Each structure stands twice: as C-alpha cells, then as structure tokens.
Amino acid sequence: MSLNSRHLWHFHGGLKLPSNKAVSTIKPITRALLPKRLVIPVQQHIGEAGKLLVKVGDSVLKGQVLAQASSYVSASIHAPSSGKVVEIEELPVPHPSGLSALSVVIETDGEDKWIELSPLHHPNTKSPTELRQLIRQAGIVGLGGAAFPTAVKVNTGPHAEIDTLIINGAECEPSISCDDMLMRHYASEVISGCGLIQYIVSAKHCLIAIEDNKPEAIAALRAVITEKALHTIEVVVVPTIYPTGGEKQLIKVLSNKEVPSDGFPSDIGVLVQNVGTAVAIHKAICLGEPLISRIVTITGEGVQQAHNMEVLIGTPMSELIEQSGGYHDDAAKLIMGGPMMGFTLQTDHLPVTKACNCLLVSNAAEQTADAMPCIRCGACATVCPAQLLPQQLYWHASSKNFDLVQEYHLFDCIECGCCNHVCPSQIPLVQYYRFAKTEIWNQERDRIKSDHARIRHEFRQQRLDREKKERDEKLRKKKELLAKKKIAEAETKKTADETTEIDPKKAAIEAAMQRVKDKKSAQQTATTNLTSATESSNEKSTQEQ
Amino acid sequence: MQFKTATSPHLAQQNSVQSVMYKVLLAMLPGTIAMIVFFGWGVLVNIILASVVALSCEALMLLLRKRPLKPYLLDGSALLTATLLALALPQLAPWWLTLIGTAFAIIVAKHLYGGLGFNPFNPAMVGYIVVIISFPREMTQWVPPLLDDYTLLTFSETLRVIFHGELPLTYGWDAITMATPLDTVKTQLGLELSINEIENHKEYGSMFGAIGGFGWEWANGLFLMTGLYLCIKRIIDWRIPAGIIAAILVLSNLFALYDYASFTPPTFHLFSGGFMLGAFFIATDPVTAATTTKGRWLYGAGIGIFIYIIRTWGSYPDGIAFAVILMNMAAPLLDYYTMPRAFGHRWNEFPHHHLGDKDEE
Numbered sequence: 001m002s003l004n005s006r007h008l009w010h011f012h013g014g015l016k017l018p019s020n021k022a023v024s025t026i027k028p029i030t031r032a033l034l035p036k037r038l039v040i041p042v043q044q045h046i047g048e049a050g051k052l053l054v055k056v057g058d059s060v061l062k063g064q065v066l067a068q069a070s071s072y073v074s075a076s077i078h079a080p081s082s083g084k085v086v087e088i089e090e091l092p093v094p095h096p097s098g099l100s101a102l103s104v105v106i107e108t109d110g111e112d113k114w115i116e117l118s119p120l121h122h123p124n125t126k127s128p129t130e131l132r133q134l135i136r137q138a139g140i141v142g143l144g145g146a147a148f149p150t151a152v153k154v155n156t157g158p159h160a161e162i163d164t165l166i167i168n169g170a171e172c173e174p175s176i177s178c179d180d181m182l183m184r185h186y187a188s189e190v191i192s193g194c195g196l197i198q199y200i201v202s203a204k205h206c207l208i209a210i211e212d213n214k215p216e217a218i219a220a221l222r223a224v225i226t227e228k229a230l231h232t233i234e235v236v237v238v239p240t241i242y243p244t245g246g247e248k249q250l251i252k253v254l255s256n257k258e259v260p261s262d263g264f265p266s267d268i269g270v271l272v273q274n275v276g277t278a279v280a281i282h283k284a285i286c287l288g289e290p291l292i293s294r295i296v297t298i299t300g301e302g303v304q305q306a307h308n309m310e311v312l313i314g315t316p317m318s319e320l321i322e323q324s325g326g327y328h329d330d331a332a333k334l335i336m337g338g339p340m341m342g343f344t345l346q347t348d349h350l351p352v353t354k355a356c357n358c359l360l361v362s363n364a365a366e367q368t369a370d371a372m373p374c375i376r377c378g379a380c381a382t383v384c385p386a387q388l389l390p391q392q393l394y395w396h397a398s399s400k401n402f403d404l405v406q407e408y409h410l411f412d413c414i415e416c417g418c419c420n421h422v423c424p425s426q427i428p429l430v431q432y433y434r435f436a437k438t439e440i441w442n443q444e445r446d447r448i449k450s451d452h453a454r455i456r457h458e459f460r461q462q463r464l465d466r467e468k469k470e471r472d473e474k475l476r477k478k479k480e481l482l483a484k485k486k487i488a489e490a491e492t493k494k495t496a497d498e499t500t501e502i503d504p505k506k507a508a509i510e511a512a513m514q515r516v517k518d519k520k521s522a523q524q525t526a527t528t529n530l531t532s533a534t535e536s537s538n539e540k541s542t543q544e545q
Numbered sequence: 546m547q548f549k550t551a552t553s554p555h556l557a558q559q560n561s562v563q564s565v566m567y568k569v570l571l572a573m574l575p576g577t578i579a580m581i582v583f584f585g586w587g588v589l590v591n592i593i594l595a596s597v598v599a600l601s602c603e604a605l606m607l608l609l610r611k612r613p614l615k616p617y618l619l620d621g622s623a624l625l626t627a628t629l630l631a632l633a634l635p636q637l638a639p640w641w642l643t644l645i646g647t648a649f650a651i652i653v654a655k656h657l658y659g660g661l662g663f664n665p666f667n668p669a670m671v672g673y674i675v676v677i678i679s680f681p682r683e684m685t686q687w688v689p690p691l692l693d694d695y696t697l698l699t700f701s702e703t704l705r706v707i708f709h710g711e712l713p714l715t716y717g718w719d720a721i722t723m724a725t726p727l728d729t730v731k732t733q734l735g736l737e738l739s740i741n742e743i744e745n746h747k748e749y750g751s752m753f754g755a756i757g758g759f760g761w762e763w764a765n766g767l768f769l770m771t772g773l774y775l776c777i778k779r780i781i782d783w784r785i786p787a788g789i790i791a792a793i794l795v796l797s798n799l800f801a802l803y804d805y806a807s808f809t810p811p812t813f814h815l816f817s818g819g820f821m822l823g824a825f826f827i828a829t830d831p832v833t834a835a836t837t838t839k840g841r842w843l844y845g846a847g848i849g850i851f852i853y854i855i856r857t858w859g860s861y862p863d864g865i866a867f868a869v870i871l872m873n874m875a876a877p878l879l880d881y882y883t884m885p886r887a888f889g890h891r892w893n894e895f896p897h898h899h900l901g902d903k904d905e906e
Binding site for chain 2: 344374425428
C-alpha cells in the first residue's frame, strides 16, 4: 500500500473497530430497478422545507423540480423519474421516532424520461456565484449523512479565506462502503467535483482523505490525479481509527488544527465536503443533472446479499432488500447508517432519502444484560474524540443537572458512541446525552416561549397603565372643565340675576343640559331596576337549588 | 417487515465489569501462589475465609437493599475486595479478625455508601485499617518466610492456629511469628543501627533477600509482572502505579543519598511489604481513584509520597492502606482541577458551581 509523505496528527481517543466492509465490496455497484411508486419527502435536509410546485394529477419528467428551495437554508427536490403525481400526503419517513412528513408520491411510467438538461462544458467560464446557484438548483445536500444544503456550505462568505479543501472519503463507520465503491467506480467524477469545489471556494489545496483500509479507492483516485497531472489535489491516506471521518477529527488529523467549539471549519481556513457530494456537484454542473439518486450500501448479517446499489431517491427500502435476496430468518434490526451512529427503523416501508448511505440489517442477538453501576474506570474518557469526560456527563445527565452538564461541554459531544462501546458497565451513555440535549432544547424553547409571554404580558400591563393614565387625565380635565363651567355658570347667573336680563342663547343651552341630565337620571334608574331584577332572579334560582 | 428499535451504537459492547474483575483476580494468582509457598497455608485460609464472608455479606446487603443478587454476586468485586484484604492480613491472624475486617469492608465501606461504584473509599483498605487500629497485637502475627532452618506449619496446624488459637506443642508464639522486614528495619533504625548492620544482623539478617524482604521480593516481583501485563492490556491504568513508583524512587533516592545508613534503599521499598500489590492492584481500584489522566498521575504520586512518609516516620510499619485512603479523599478534587481541555476549547474552564451547590438554585 502506498502511503503518503505528508505528516499526520492524531485526535484524542477513538476506536479500532472491525470494519466489516469487505463483504459489500466484492460485487460492483448495481442499479436498483425502477420502482412503481416513488415517495419523495419534501424535506430531506437540515433547514426549511421547499415550496411545492406540483399538485396531484401533474405529469412530471425525470429531474423536474417538485419543490423549490424556499429560503437560504433549504434545498429543492426533484422527480427521480418520469410519471404522474398521484398523492401529496403526510407519509412515514426514515426518522428515529418514526415520524411522518409531507411527501410527493409519483407513479412512474417506466419511460424514465429526462427534462431538458443544460450541461456546462466549461464551468471555469462561470463565476463561483453562478456555480453555487447551479448547486442550489440541483438540490444538493451533504451526502455524508448530515444532509446540510451544500450551496450554503460552499458559500463561505467574503471574509473567510479557504486555504484547504478537504474531501472526506474516510468512511470510518464500520459496514458502510458506499463512498469506497463510489471512489472506485467514479474516480474521475470525484476528481472533477473536487476541482469544481476548489474553484468555487478558491481553495489553494485539496486533500482527499481516505482511510488505509481502502487501497482500491486510493489507487483509483491517484491514477486519475496522475493522468490529469493535477498538482493541487492530493490523496492523503489516514489511519483507520473511528471516528476519523468526523469533520473536526479529520481536520485535526490532516492539519493539527481544532475547529473552535463555537465556530466553523471556515474559521480556520478549511472546508470539508464528502466524496459523494463532490460527485453530485460534478453531475449538477457538468451534466446538468439534479440530485435524484445516490449509492446505498445494503449489508449486515441479516440480509442475503451484501452489496452497493445506485438508488433513486424515493425508492422503497423493502424493494432494495428484495433485490438483495431478502432477509435472513434471524434479521432483527434495520439500521439506517452505520452500527455506531445509525438509527433503527421500525419498518422497511420507507423511502430512501438523500441522507440514506447504508441499510444495515443486523441479526444481533441483543445483549439484554442490564447496565451495571459506573465503576469510574475512565475508559470512556480515554476513547472520547471530543476530549470530554463522558463519565461526569453521565452523572450529571442522570441527575438532570442540566447546567453542569453543559459546563462539561455536553454540546461538544458528537454522539459517536465510542464511550458507549467501551463501557464495562454497559451503560447506554449516548442515550443519556441525547436525553439531556433534548431536555435542554425543550427548556430553551419553553424559556423563549415564556420570555415571549412575559414580554407580551409586560407590554399589555404597560398599555393598560398608559390607557388608565390617559383616562384619568381625560377625566381630570373633564372635571376641571365642568368645574370651570359651573363657576362660569354661577357667575353668569349672578350677572343675569343682576342684570335680570336672560340671554336667549344661554337659556337654550341650559334647557338642553337640563334635558340631558334628565335623560341620564332616567337611564340610571332603569339600570338600577334591571340590576335589582337580575339579583332577585338570582336569588330565586339559588332558592330553587 | 417490522423491526425492533434501539438507540445507537448498535455494535455489541465487548467489555464487562465482571470480566475486568476476574482478569484482575487472575493476575493476582502468581503473586498469591508465591506468598503461599513462602508464608504457608495461612495465606490461602485467609483468602478462602475472607471470600466466604465477603460473598455472604454482599448477599445479605443486596437482599436488604432489594437489589438483584445474581449480577452483583457474580461481578467479582466482593471476591476482589476479600482477596486484597486477605493478602494484607497476617498469615496467622485469628479467624474473627478476618471476619471483622471483611464484613466491615463489604457492609460499611461498600454497601452503606451505595454499593458497587458508589463507595468513596477502597473497601479492602477500610477493612484493613479498622482491624489494625482495633487489634494491633493480633495484626502482628506474621510468620517468617520459609527458610533453611525453619519449616512452615502444616495445613491442619494452620487451621488450628487460625480457628482455635492452638499452637503446635513444640512451638511458642515467638517461634512461629515475627516482625516483617519493614517492621524490623523501623525498630532497629530506632535503636541506632545502620541499614547495613541490620541486613547483616545474625538474628534478623536472614529475613532480607537480595533486594527486598526474603519471600516478599518474590511476591512483589510477580505482582509487578502481572500488574504490568494488566497495564498493557489496559485493564488497569498504568499512570497510577507509575506515579506511585516514581514518587517512591525520587524520595527514597534523595534520602538514601543524603544518608544511606539511616534510610532504606529504593529497591527495598519497591520489593518489600505489599508494595507492588498496593501499587498495581489496590491503588488502581477505579471506583475510588481519580479518573482524569493528570489526576491519576497526581493520585499515584500522592500515594507514593504517603507510603514513604508513613514507612519512614510513621508509627505503622507499612503505609499503603493509609496512603490509599488519604488519596481517595483527594480524588474528587484532583478530578475537578485536572479536567482535560475539551476539543475546540482554548483552555479548560472549570464548571462554576461544582462541589454540590446545585441545591441553591
């Protein structure tokens, strides 16, 4: 195996895990059959859901926009094949809690007919902004699993200077091999994508990081680089230690720099993109194709045939399993993602989404041993790649001391599961951290809500006070006016008496005022009557009871 | 198809408390066998007796605390406590001494604090301290190691001594028990003898071996080797014994250089008494030790310093138990002040309200 001359660093902790990748890399990537029904969730990314552009009954072509990115942090979705929109409903989506979300259902017509594509043959003639726009239109999101809109990520702003672009081909999670196979079979597309991103963010160097357990992928990419005589793109072989593929860990290994806890990689002049994303960018810009398919690893002891498939977004998982020979009898868990960070699904009647890199069917005879008490051995801290104290986090999370748990940097935890894996007491540590995070988020939401309520209440109180003041002021003024008038009246009367001369105008006014007074007193009596009537009826009803 | 759900990670956990405890117990076997060879059946009788008492007390406390019996009885922690305590006791200690020490260790030092994982002090050492303070005379019933002119008691003789206090007809207490090398050095230094004179003394000289106490040096050597193996296998943390040994080496070298006639040489410290057992098997009890990397260095160094101080100037011959308990007290503080810098943070910011003032809020 060819190693690199580049000096590498280490991140703290990590685990050497059995990779279990060989089984799914024997066969080449196969293309999944075109399903009858495609279910495309409108939101498959971090950010806001797109705005729907189609309605039930519409005919759509492959690559046609179904929902348009609605805000800056959003991503469009496209029809993965041609057909008819038959349903727009809340349908189950792959989510740890088995949620449903708005999805567009397309009945495919089997023709797989593309919309008109506009490939760019000379991307370098376009400005980075125009290319970013193409990435945005193609609905590309990070394909490493996070599904963050790529157009946002490659827009590093005018102030951040990107020195190094890191293309993440580490694929450190056991069992997953989709990036490995992608690099082997789409090496020139990967390199093309790297060049495009490098151009967009004007990065001086591009490092493609691959773990040393993927010699074929390393060789394939190096061959393309040599062939094209590229001097700024370099394949860097990194040791196979989980979680090297974590963004922050990979940056540390390659540059010895640490992304600040409250910052972004761009703060230290680095941008990280997944290899799959690089290929998607190549397709979007050079071929004009939006992101409508991805490579998915089907593997695990619970499935007949382990392999990688190129799958249209929206394809039901059950069909992929069927095309992999079906389940073994002892299939116990269906995991989306890898064994360390993936989440289990309740059913396989779910669509493949942009974030779905692997379907792992485990037959794990569950160790149902109850957790023992923590014996404070500290194995968790030894392996924690975020250099946290998982044990202290556990104590404080389990005692619901959410202030202290944050001071022990709970939110720097990447939930990689290393601590959990080595714990001799078999405590489900990550579960405690997720619980604490959720609780803190909820509290934060409640706090914001109550803050809102408090502010609203204060405003209302202020308004009431102001209104009361104004009323009082008015009343005072009225009274003053009235008093003045009375004095004036008395005076005029005096003068009138004195002069014994009655001004007809004044007499008219006086008469009118007298009338008003009479009316008022009449009303008052009426109200009093009414009140007493009600009271007496109340009394009656009380007596009846 | 429907599936069961679970939270990640989904890989089966490899490690268990039970396997850790049994590996440590297994690693103590060679040193223990050496002790039996040199000091007789009493060592074995003590271990068996302490184990029976420990498991009974553990079961009793689990029942009282309404905890499941099986996982805790099988976890090996009670057996480990019993074995450590038994090895620390004199070989001919009366049965009730072992019983009191072990019962106190399990019932008070372990379970009254909340059982496995919650005890702030090393149970075995608490048990040891209780008996050495309460019954100082019985705690001197050490037998001399197997020597040319001396035969060890037979198994049945040992049983009779331990359970009935009956001595074999031909022996008196003075004949079968004597002070340990550590004790002898301390006493004789007090009588103004030099180290050299003590080691070549016609009466006591034979109890000193090549580098430590005769017999003791074998047990210590074996505990050192198996302890190192546990360190390599990452079953115990190497920093704690390293800290202890480093502290002892620094102090003993300094003082021996200053006055070699009145201060024992470093090798004697390392290979006498329960030193290696203490450094690799007692001080490394994770529950009661510091947990951070730096904290463990300091914790080990602290124990080493206290061992040296107590052995040299204290009133007890060996200071491992006191040193360990003293540093147990310091462990939470060490952990607090040696928190590692978290990834992406510039320096370790201490939590503002640590040591239990959360009630104020």
